[in-house]
Amino acid sequence: MKKIVIVGGTASGKTNLAYNIAKNINGEIISADSRQVYKYLDIGSSKERFEDIKTHLIDIITPDQRYSAFLFKNDTKKIIQEIELKGKIPIIVGGTGLYTRALVYNLSLGKNPDFKLRKELEGKTKEELQDILYSINPKFKEILNNSDRNNKIRLIRYIEKGEITDDNFGSGSNRSRSFENNEYIQVQIDMNKDEIIKRIRNRTNNMIKLGLIDETSNVLGLGYSKEDPGLSMIGYKEAIEFIENKINQQELIDKINQSTINLLKRQLTYFGGDKNILTLEDNKILDFIKTHI
RNA sequence: GCAGAGAUGGCGGAGUGGACAAUCGCGGCUGACUGUAAAUCAGUUGCCAUUACGGCUACGAAGGUUCGAAUCCUUCUCUCUGCA
Numbered sequence: 098m099k100k101i102v103i104v105g106g107t108a109s110g111k112t113n114l115a116y117n118i119a120k121n122i123n124g125e126i127i128s129a130d131s132r133q134v135y136k137y138l139d140i141g142s143s144k145e146r147f148e149d150i151k152t153h154l155i156d157i158i159t160p161d162q163r164y165s166a167f168l169f170k171n172d173t174k175k176i177i178q179e180i181e182l183k184g185k186i187p188i189i190v191g192g193t194g195l196y197t198r199a200l201v202y203n204l205s206l207g208k209n210p211d212f213k214l215r216k217e218l219e220g221k222t223k224e225e226l227q228d229i230l231y232s233i234n235p236k237f238k239e240i241l242n243n244s245d246r247n248n249k250i251r252l253i254r255y256i257e258k259g260e261i262t263d264d265n266f267g268s269g270s271n272r273s274r275s276f277e278n279n280e281y282i283q284v285q286i287d288m289n290k291d292e293i294i295k296r297i298r299n300r301t302n303n304m305i306k307l308g309l310i311d312e313t314s315n316v317l318g319l320g321y322s323k324e325d326p327g328l329s330m331i332g333y334k335e336a337i338e339f340i341e342n343k344i345n346q347q348e349l350i351d352k353i354n355q356s357t358i359n360l361l362k363r364q365l366t367y368f369g370g371d372k373n374i375l376t377l378e379d380n381k382i383l384d385f386i387k388t389h390i
Numbered sequence: 391g392c393a394g395a396g397a398u399g400g401c402g403g404a405g406u407g408g409a410c411a412a413u414c415g416c417g418g419c420u421g422a423c424u425g426u427a428a429a430u431c432a433g434u435u436g437c438c439a440u441u442a443c444g445g446c447u448a449c450g451a452a453g454g455u456u457c458g459a460a461u462c463c464u465u466c467u468c469u470c471u472g473c474a
Contacts, residue, residue: 131427166424194427195427207424245423246431257425258425360429363423363428366420370421
């Protein structure tokens with residue numbers, strides 16, 4: 098039995114689809130979403146809970162904590178085993194591409210994050226970071242592409258890893274290798290970008306109606322701050338600006354929409370790069386899964 | 391009605407005689423991304439051509455000065471502010 102992975106852009110209807118599939122094939126849902134892991138942040142992360150279908154990996158940490166691809170991979174593997182032991186089918190659904198990729202292709206992800214080191218390196222310029230990295234291993238010069246070289250977060254991460262191995266980095270052409278897997282069926286809903294953007298705008302309006310502002314105030318009231326990782330995501334970031342009177346409601350909506358649309362484009366690029374992800378029409382996915390599982 | 395300020399590429403906003411097809415930001419498009427990923431970063435962005443230090447049209451409109459104007463002058467149109 099294969100495991101099912103549903104990926105795709107935000108607001109493209111993944112959750113509903115996953116629910117229907119779960120009902121139909123006796124499955125349980127595992128959320129692959131870097132925001133829905135947060136407790137208290139429901140409206141802005143479009144969290145959904147179902148009474149009859151179990152959803153894993155939501156509400157597992159507080160807004161001041163961090164989750165990661167590595168933790169996701171490990172947690173999910175355990176949960177998959179449990180689900181399969183019950184004779185059910187795991188359905189992994191979410192828009193955090195790094196998470197699903199780490200799981201499906203079993204990326205080794207290298208060393209643990211060293212937050213002290215990260216903090217220390219944060220203040221440096223990208224030129225300084227490059228020098229540090231090249232002094233660790235000059236080969237990085239060849240491996241890094243132009244995007245990496247200018248990306249401080251990634252430079253820091255490479256320094257943290259410190260070494261280049263095929264396993265934890267992938268080098269040269271290896272980097273763009275096509276991944277392979279036999280355990281998972283990966284699907285994405287076929288929906289054009291304009292349609293999703295329409296849905297995003299609706300969803301944003303809805304979030305405001307449902308009380309995004311109140312939810313944000315409440316979380317701040319619990320003692321969490323706007324610097325916390327949970328609150329620095331789209332929706333809450335802007336809601337805090339609104340609460341602080343830096344923007345009005347129209348600006349709030351516009352900003353959330355714009356950030357979400359930008360996110361969507363990045364997601365589509367990411368998923369589009371994986372040849373193993375099948376793009377299928379919404380109403381054909383269930384049948385496809387039934388016949389290919 | 392008088393006085394002042396201004397009209398620049400999809401938007402915001404630089405530029406104040408040549409190196410301006412026009413800094414920059416946003417947006418758009420393409421892309422990168424193996425432990426922060428709703429994060430972070432790269433390329434590209436007038437039209438045509440794409441071999442080229444190439445051609446064309448452009449800085450509210452119309453004229454003018456000049457070898458040369460987004461930049462100076464004249465008139466017109468519109469916008470904003472102060473006085474009436």
